[in-house]
Amino acid sequence: MKLTIDWLKEHISTNKTEAQIVEKLNSTGLEVESVEPRKNDLSDFLVAKILKVEKHPNADRLTLCVVDIGQKELVKVVCGAPNAKNNLLTIYAPPGAIIPKNKMKLEISKIRGETSYGMLCSGAELNLSNESEGIIELNESFKKKIGKSYFNSNKGNVIELSITPNRPDCLGIRGIARDLSASGFGKLKEYKIKKTKQKNKQSLKVKIEKNKSQACTIFGSCLIKNIKNQESPDWLKNRILSLGLRPISAVVDVTNYVMFDLNRPLHAYDTDKIKKEIIVRNSKKGEKFKALDNKDYVLDKDMCVISDYDGVLGLGGVIGGTRSGTELNTKNILLESAYFDSEITRKTSKKLNLDTDAKFRFERGIDPNSIILGLAKASEMIIDICGGEATKIDIQKTKRPETKKILFDANLVSKTIGIQIRLNEIVKILEDLGFKIKKKRKDLEVEIPSWRPDIFGQIDLVEEVIRIKGFDKINSIKPEKERLKATLNYTQRHFHLAQRSVASKGYLEAITWSFTDEKINKFFLVNSKLTKLVNPISSDLNVLRNSIYPNLIYYLKKNIDRGFENFSLFEIGPSFEGREPGQQKTVVCGVKTGNVNEKNWNEQNRSIDVFDIKKDVMQTLSELGLERGDIIIEDKTPQYYHPGKSGVIFAKKDQKNILAYFGELHPNILKELDIKTNAVQGFEIYLDNLVKYKSKNKKTKSRMNTSDFQKSERDFAFVIDKSFKSQDLIEIISNVDNSLIQNVRIFDVYQGENIPSDKKSVALNVTIQSSVKTLNEEDLNQITKKIISTVEKKTGAKIRS
């Protein structure tokens, strides 16, 4: 919504400055978005000074002028005027300006081989005088205005407001003036209309059909005959221009003027183009019409149309049609001022994807009682400009507008805002805003003005009071430092810990979209439902991510393409399993690629492998409170992992509960996505599963048990089946005697010479210690023998001698 101070002052007597008004508008909830100099067709014409006149090399009667237009750079203009001379103050038109005399748009052009950036103007070209021989000569007083617009002096600014959807009344200047007046910024002027008696009845029949959910409940109209439609006078053109609209003709400009002045949309029909009578009815499916935006629309069933015997004339509350549109030669018009239901109008425009000023206003709610005022004002203005006679106003009505009343307990004001406001101040504020108030015992009976469709209950009245009183009057109450509940719950604590745990291992935390590219997502879609966005912002962000991997490897690739080779990224966030709320889980997902180190003078370098990623996962799980003994690892992983180089981690006590996956991503995926690196290692930790497991198996720190008796170490090497899992071997050895075997560590795995090709040699170091005595040689031999025999028996392995 745009306004100018001079227009505003037609509704309010105020001596406040523009700056004060802007501040007040902000503090009453009418947010000022910008204050900018008023634009019109002539804004571009600047006061300029010729610094130097040179001869045109190729033409005797032309000169090259170097012109100061108040900017850093001087401009060169080719000029044909005999009076061009050094230090002359004149008017400059830049490229893009439209010359008033011939309506031509100026462009940068070459004149006899010399480029001219704009033009110096004569009085005739600007319609200022008939002088066309030379350029305008301005007097010395313009020296201070070089670079300023010649025509724009003292015209003031255009203030642009961002009006919230609850305030349709402020889509009219009068509504804004009312708010300012209630805030103590001056008296709201009476809205004056000349009183003339129309003798003739409106002779064009108007009928509102009784249809199912008929949007139109009131249709007011009057005929104006024998007008001479024409260009609007300058004052009206300027008003229209200040709204950012183009002046068209007096009739159209007046309807626009009234719409912005009173927030009362009107429509003018050329009566001579209407066949017989006006029927307001619901559309039939497939009906067509050409709207004023020059587009053809095919209507659905039950849209509100204004029609005649030949069909649709316009879409009620949204847009008129070209068939009955007014033109400069229009003689007789019908002015429409109607009420259309906000919800139905909105539905219609949404369906047709048609956004207009009228629709914007009707969907927010138009004052049903402004119908007569709008018609009277518009016909008065049209007759003033175009002549003609108006008929009486005809009103067709199927429903009477209701008057809303609210019983208001004024104590709610102080209860809500925390400060006391006296009852008579509350009453005054509301009355100034147009509410009518009667005292009813303890309460107030408040009648809502018809232009405030946003007021439903008492709380709305509280807002009106404090809005006008000023939010700065509310006293700030210091917050209490008392905690009723822990800040983070058990899951959130783990989220926080996991996030920082992974980052501390050299990973950069990324935050990527929750949606992703279906083409990448498909590789990672396992046991989840694909969810497409109905209206994605682009086709490569068209599905909810079923895993964090798609985005993470997409950005991994981008970074590799930027020239980074060795890095780790992770994200902690949602991964979606379906379309319903709650079908999402929190996953910590990390990827790693390249070498362990950057090239370094004192370290052997190597590619990152699956045991690097496994270390990161295991350490993170350990930092999250899981012990090595709580966990088992298997090698069955989803299809997006390398089938031989990946693992799944379970809790021993709950083997349905997957805690994590880790491993190399499937090389085919890298190939498909053209990721130029040897391998990508990745992990996924399912935080919800982990927390579920942990909360079921909560541990406090156990008593510390240490033994001071001497410990011994023994080394073993077994030749065992290649496919035998080391995890199981360690488990078997540990269980030989849990009280004596403290630790089992694999320190070598060998395959090759001297070992059969289906076998491997695994070397282990076993720590043996008793908590009750020092073990002698005999004891140690016994346990050693037992280890060998148990392993051989249970696994088919052979001890290497």
Added chain:
Amino acid sequence: MSEIEKIKNQFFSKLEEAKDLEKLNQIKSELFGKNGIISNQFKVLATKSDEDKKTFASELNTLKNDLQIIISKKVEKIKIEEINKKLENEKIDVTLPERSFRIGKIHPVSQVIDEISSIFSEIGFSVEEGPDVENEYNNFTALNTPKHHPARDMHDTFYLDEDKKTLLRTHTSPVQIRTMLKGKPPFKIIAPGRTYRSDSDQTHSPMFHQLEGLHIDQDISMGHLKGCLNYFIKEFFEIDKIKMRFRPSHFPFTEPSAEVDIGYEIKNDQIVIGEGNKWLEILGCGMVHPNVLKNVRVDHKKFQGYAFGIGIDRLAMLKYGINDLRAFFECDYRWLNHYGFDPLDVPTNYRGLSK
């Protein structure tokens, strides 16, 4: 001069001159060897008369001790000198790079969420969450935004089905609804999280982060709202003086509603938050609308309170001077490294928010 004094003078200077262990050992055997000078003097001691014996013995013992102390000190000194000499040859270029290490980083949004949570923790708020996929009821209808209301236009919504029943939440406010439906007042929560709107340009991103705040109890008024946000803004920007204004606005789920602006100025092309004469909008807030309370079955005659919504990404940009919102989600290695935070830099109440 007695014999003892002679020995003393002679060997003290001899020891003084000795420069290496070999020489010292030689002197040592000269003195204390089987036929060494001191050993011989003990033999002389036996020949002395009883009268002389006492003084001679004491003088001889003193000399013997002194010499031994001097020798051992000398040995120590020479040994240290030898080590020092050896170390000199071991000198290396310590300006050569250390073995490599990698420092991970926490995303600025995560860091700011932790900062905000820490501040609100101090004044008794706890953290709640809700799903990213929401139903139309929780996201709009329950929040007093009926189906055909123009206020829905302010939210460009991503829908997940043609009937527009499920959607990606356009704000964190549905967490208010979920929290109040599952519990009983009082409520004092914040809810940070991802939010989605289908527009995308320099200043809008299809996904961004919001933090919802909700405090419902008996007699919670706009004064409390003002106090809470005042406290938060000062703590967050870690400056004492900051201008703040509440401007009436409109949100369907709060009434009265306000937007909060803070003062700033531009110094050397950078935004400086505080007392400048320009205003920057940073959050929306208001008193929870009675209709919302009705929808979640909270007695609005008995309970009332406020809610607010803060743009987390925007706050991060302001506090840490980050210009482009889009870059937050583009995962550029250089950007993450530059704007990210050390994982050990955990914002806490007792240590303070930032390093």
